[in-house]
Amino acid sequence: xxxxxxxxxxxxxxxxxxxxxxxxxxxxxxxxxxxxxxxxxxxxxxxxxxxxxxxxxxxxxxxxxxxxxxxxxxxxxxxxxxxxxxxxxxxxxxxxxxxxxxxxxxxxxxxxxxxxxxxxxxxxxxxxxxxxxxxxxxxxxxxxxxxxxxxxxxxxxxxxxxxxxxxxxxxxxxxxxxxxxxxxxxxxxxxxxxxxxxxxxxxxx
Amino acid sequence: xxxxxxxxxxxxxxxxxxxxxxxxxxxxxxxxxxxxxxxxxxxxxxxxxxxxxxxxxxxxxxxxxxxxxxxxxxxxxxxxxxxxxxxxxxxxxxxxxxxxxxxxxxxxxxxxxxxxxxxxxxxxxxxxxxxxxxxxxxxxxxxxxxxxxxxxxxxxxxxxxxxxxxxxxxxxxxxxxxxxxxxxxxxxxxxxxxxxxxxxxxxxx
Numbered sequence: 187x188x189x190x191x192x193x194x195x196x197x198x199x200x201x202x203x204x205x206x207x208x209x210x211x212x213x214x215x216x217x218x219x220x221x222x223x224x225x226x227x228x229x230x231x232x233x234x235x236x237x238x239x240x241x242x243x244x245x246x247x248x249x250x251x252x253x254x255x256x257x258x259x260x261x262x263x264x265x266x267x268x269x270x271x272x273x274x275x276x277x278x279x280x281x282x283x284x285x286x287x288x289x290x291x292x293x294x295x296x297x298x299x300x301x302x303x304x305x306x307x308x309x310x311x312x313x314x315x316x317x318x319x320x321x322x323x324x325x326x327x328x329x330x331x332x333x334x335x336x337x338x339x340x341x342x343x344x345x346x347x348x349x350x351x352x353x354x355x356x357x358x359x360x361x362x363x364x365x366x367x368x369x370x371x372x373x374x375x376x377x378x379x380x381x382x383x384x385x386x387x388x389x390x391x
Numbered sequence: 392x393x394x395x396x397x398x399x400x401x402x403x404x405x406x407x408x409x410x411x412x413x414x415x416x417x418x419x420x421x422x423x424x425x426x427x428x429x430x431x432x433x434x435x436x437x438x439x440x441x442x443x444x445x446x447x448x449x450x451x452x453x454x455x456x457x458x459x460x461x462x463x464x465x466x467x468x469x470x471x472x473x474x475x476x477x478x479x480x481x482x483x484x485x486x487x488x489x490x491x492x493x494x495x496x497x498x499x500x501x502x503x504x505x506x507x508x509x510x511x512x513x514x515x516x517x518x519x520x521x522x523x524x525x526x527x528x529x530x531x532x533x534x535x536x537x538x539x540x541x542x543x544x545x546x547x548x549x550x551x552x553x554x555x556x557x558x559x560x561x562x563x564x565x566x567x568x569x570x571x572x573x574x575x576x577x578x579x580x581x582x583x584x585x586x587x588x589x590x591x592x593x594x595x596x
Contacts, residue, residue: 310588314594344588351580352587364576366572367573367575368576368579374556374557376557383551386515386517387545388519
């Protein structure tokens, strides 16, 4: 049988929806899911490791790579650049590794048009009101930043039709189980199992 | 929010693959899955109930219904007719009921072109050898019938590319869990959740 292909799964969610926690729980349940490592020009935070959390590169190095078409998607956020390396992603998928991405809608769209594959999941907050409460409770942002995040959340929710699957995160365990079901189901598609009928038909003798 | 739509899920498998057991186990896990009731011209077997196992109708009644375009798919098997009622299926789906179908590949193809929706799952035996063993072990068929069933199985496996998902039934519990994941994942698609973004955005005041 031809080797199974890896699954590329992308999660997007408005800020405050609980995506990071969801990803942590999903990876505990599915340790074979590899988290895709991005390139960035921002400074490492204490404890962050080069090649594990990010590949930390200089601005000139990033721009050089970007010019070469090295990135499947890239974005500039708060004066820092972030990018997903195209070739290493494709190689991992060919080797049958399942890759998990945490990117915003624009990045997800870029990634899809650049790689022409993958499963795109959007995580909703239970409601805009609930999202506002969660952002206020975090206490890290002042009211004007919260208002901006809510405005962005609105726009992202309005773009949700781009995605293949929708999950409402009103219960972390339930949402994690749903994510896991998506991964399990997707990997049962013919695309990820080339040559399966031939293998079943094969005389074993 | 617009009402959720029901899922139409079709299982096909070569004879002897263990589909009936799988369906029984899946329905225990997901009691809300309604098994679609077919029309048939064959005689009820002891214990079978009209309107629960099948709708039992006369040949002339069946042919009359068939002429009227009453069936989304129909087939003649061993001199008996079987058919799936189109309108009642569509109505159940509109009401948000999830419907499970157990039909062969030809029926699955008819159903898809007639209803233009649904999720189509093919169940593989672990191998042709294993399928032969299982058919022999059942002891209900003589060797020529087993040979015919194996020939049919081969053809069905060669047509597996029609289906959306592939499951190998080498372990009943594992296969049941995979089926359940497919149902859970499918219902997270936007098609089955019209109006969800609008609902999330709604001010609850």
